Amino acid sequence: MTALQWRACCWYFWVLLTNAAWTQNMYDESDPYDWSFHTFECPQECFCPPSFPNALYCDSKGLKEIPAIPARIWYLYLQNNLIETVPAKPFVNATQLKWINLNNNKITSNGIEKAVFSNMKSLLYLFLEDNELDEVPAPLPMSLEQLRLARNKIGTIPARAFNNLENLTMLDLHQNKLLDSTFSSDTFQGLNSLVQLNIARNSLTKMPPILPANVMQLFLDNNSIEAIPANYFDAMLKLIFLRLNNNKLTDEGLPNKVFNISSLLDLQLSYNELTRIPAITAHLEHLHLDNNRINSVNSTQICPIPIPGEHVYERNLPRLRYLRLDGNEIKPPIPFDLMLCFRLLQAVVI
Ligand SMILES: *[C@@H]1O[C@H](CO)[C@@H](O)[C@H](O)[C@H]1NC(C)=O
Ligand SMILES: *[C@@H]1O[C@H](CO)[C@@H](O)[C@H](O)[C@H]1NC(C)=O
Numbered sequence: 001m002t003a004l005q006w007r008a009c010c011w012y013f014w015v016l017l018t019n020a021a022w023t024q025n026m027y028d029e030s031d032p033y034d035w036s037f038h039t040f041e042c043p044q045e046c047f048c049p050p051s052f053p054n055a056l057y058c059d060s061k062g063l064k065e066i067p068a069i070p071a072r073i074w075y076l077y078l079q080n081n082l083i084e085t086v087p088a089k090p091f092v093n094a095t096q097l098k099w100i101n102l103n104n105n106k107i108t109s110n111g112i113e114k115a116v117f118s119n120m121k122s123l124l125y126l127f128l129e130d131n132e133l134d135e136v137p138a139p140l141p142m143s144l145e146q147l148r149l150a151r152n153k154i155g156t157i158p159a160r161a162f163n164n165l166e167n168l169t170m171l172d173l174h175q176n177k178l179l180d181s182t183f184s185s186d187t188f189q190g191l192n193s194l195v196q197l198n199i200a201r202n203s204l205t206k207m208p209p210i211l212p213a214n215v216m217q218l219f220l221d222n223n224s225i226e227a228i229p230a231n232y233f234d235a236m237l238k239l240i241f242l243r244l245n246n247n248k249l250t251d252e253g254l255p256n257k258v259f260n261i262s263s264l265l266d267l268q269l270s271y272n273e274l275t276r277i278p279a280i281t282a283h284l285e286h287l288h289l290d291n292n293r294i295n296s297v298n299s300t301q302i303c304p305i306p307i308p309g310e311h312v313y314e315r316n317l318p319r320l321r322y323l324r325l326d327g328n329e330i331k332p333p334i335p336f337d338l339m340l341c342f343r344l345l346q347a348v349v350i
């Protein structure tokens, strides 16, 4: 080593060393009561934005384990990692957590330590999509408002897992392995704030058991549902969107007045086995019936009111604006009196 090389190399080391010592010094000399130092404690794998001290970004870092979460954190981003387990230890100080995003990891149901979530008394959002869960995690904190469990392998819902979640507005279980037998009659009992329930892409052959009265959006696409019990929707006085596309519904499976739901605005029944257009209310705005086996349109039957004459002024005109009938066996033209009935129709796809 020439003198020049030595100086180049070791000057650099000396700077590194003194820098480290200097940093160390800073810590040593910092006031032990300096709250700002403790407040900005940040796991080395993660990013702590100085302007948003309640958030901790540990997403997309190849993490296999959850780092110790500082006490100040409300919003925790851990998505897109390789995490397999959720132990209680990293969360012991994190008593103020409101949101946890654990989407797209490798978490199994066995890997979740009992009560790890129910101990988070302020938790509002829990996202666990795209993991390897075979059960809904339980117990869950009573404070929860959103629970997203899509794209796991869930076939089991522990008894009363949802029953205390009085503030839960959104429950997403789509693309799992739910069977009719997964549910019991009280599975959804107590979910008094539930607005959106997504059970699309599962293996149901029946409608789920009694649903809470406040549900506005119910998604059941891509199951194998054959029938809907009469009066099923009678207590659901707020239902607005109902999606049952890609099921096995037949005319026999639909009792006469089953869709007489006065709040309903959007009804989707595409890709089923219907040969008749089911009865609808005058309030309905969107009706999807494409890709069934419907071969004719009888306007008298489908019009929710007696078909008004051409020049009759009608106060309570049916509100249907969008009607899809393509992929059936209907031959154009569309009967003229369909337009007399649905005067607000903006599009008919046939
Ligand atoms: C919790 O906080 C205590 C006191 O600040 C600290 O000693 C401990 O390491 C923390 N534990 C975790 C898992 O963050
Ligand atoms: C539910 O929400 C209300 C209103 O925000 C709140 O007062 C109540 O404490 C919440 N319930 C639970 C169990 O967190």
Ligand SMILES: *[C@@H]1O[C@H](CO)[C@@H](O)[C@H](O)[C@H]1NC(C)=O
Residues within 6 Å of the ligand: 200, 201, 221, 222, 246
């Ligand atoms: C249902 O399945 C069809 C066909 O596989 C697919 O195109 C559609 O996106 C699925 N819909 C939902 C809501 O999963």
Ligand SMILES: *[C@@H]1O[C@H](CO)[C@@H](O)[C@H](O)[C@H]1NC(C)=O
Residues within 6 Å of the ligand: 257, 260, 261, 262
């Ligand atoms: C539809 O339900 C309403 C109550 O929401 C009721 O008044 C009406 O008679 C029902 N119509 C039919 C055809 O059953």
Ligand SMILES: *[C@@H]1O[C@H](CO)[C@@H](O)[C@H](O)[C@H]1NC(C)=O
Residues within 6 Å of the ligand: 298, 299, 300, 301
């Ligand atoms: C349409 O339905 C009504 C009432 O069910 C019936 O009287 C009428 O004959 C039907 N019209 C056609 C063209 O089949």
